[in-house]
Amino acid sequence: MLLKEGKIGNIKLKNRIIMLPTVTNLSNEGFVSEREVEYYKRRSKGVSLVIVGASYVNKLGKFFINQIGIDDDDKIEGLKRLSEAIHQNGAKAGIQLAMHNPKYKPSDFTKEQIQGLCTRLCKWSNKGEKGWF
Numbered sequence: 001m002l003l004k005e006g007k008i009g010n011i012k013l014k015n016r017i018i019m020l021p022t023v024t025n026l027s028n029e030g031f032v033s034e035r036e037v038e039y040y041k042r043r044s045k046g047v048s049l050v051i052v053g054a055s056y057v058n059k060l061g062k063f064f065i066n067q068i069g070i071d072d073d074d075k076i077e078g079l080k081r082l083s084e085a086i087h088q089n090g091a092k093a094g095i096q097l098a099m100h101n102p103k104y105k106p107s108d109f110t111k112e113q114i115q116g117l118c119t120r121l122c123k124w125s126n127k128g129e130k131g132w133f
């Protein structure tokens with residue numbers, strides 16, 4: 001069963017083995033590092049989908065010291081290298097968009113700020129869908 005083809009929505013998967021998101025703390029101040037690319041390259045062998053660990057969409061949502069950032073266009077090049085490394089092994093690449101700093105609670109933000117964060121999440125989901133993840 002695990003080796004049978006699978007499907008999530010319209011995404012076809014070569015088997016049913018998925019790597020769940022796990023923050024690695026290998027980035028350089030939010031930028032994907034070579035160690036990170038190597039790590040995911042190794043991990044993507046044999047699985048059908050790799051979900052890159054929680055990546056902050058806004059610095060306020062950063063929780064781990066060397067967490068990947070998906071908050072600005074200057075990070076795109078590294079993120080592309082990461083997804084390409086995963087694709088090279090025939091796996092699909094996904095990324096977990098996160099905003100989870102427990103220092104903050106929803107009431108610390110105005111309605112407009114929360115709307116801004118939602119817009120940001122959608123913007124990066126679209127970018128990911130169009131290009132590399």
Ligand SMILES: Cc1cc2nc3c(=O)[nH]c(=O)nc-3n(C[C@H](O)[C@H](O)[C@H](O)COP(=O)(O)O)c2cc1C
Pocket residue numbers: 020021022023024052053054096
């Ligand atoms: C080092 C480490 C990093 C993790 N990072 C994430 C993460 O980025 N996002 C997430 O949703 N869960 C994260 N988790 C949780 C795991 O994906 C998983 O849900 C958890 O380890 C429970 O797994 P289990 O149900 O197989 O025991 C992390 C867990 C560990 C041990």
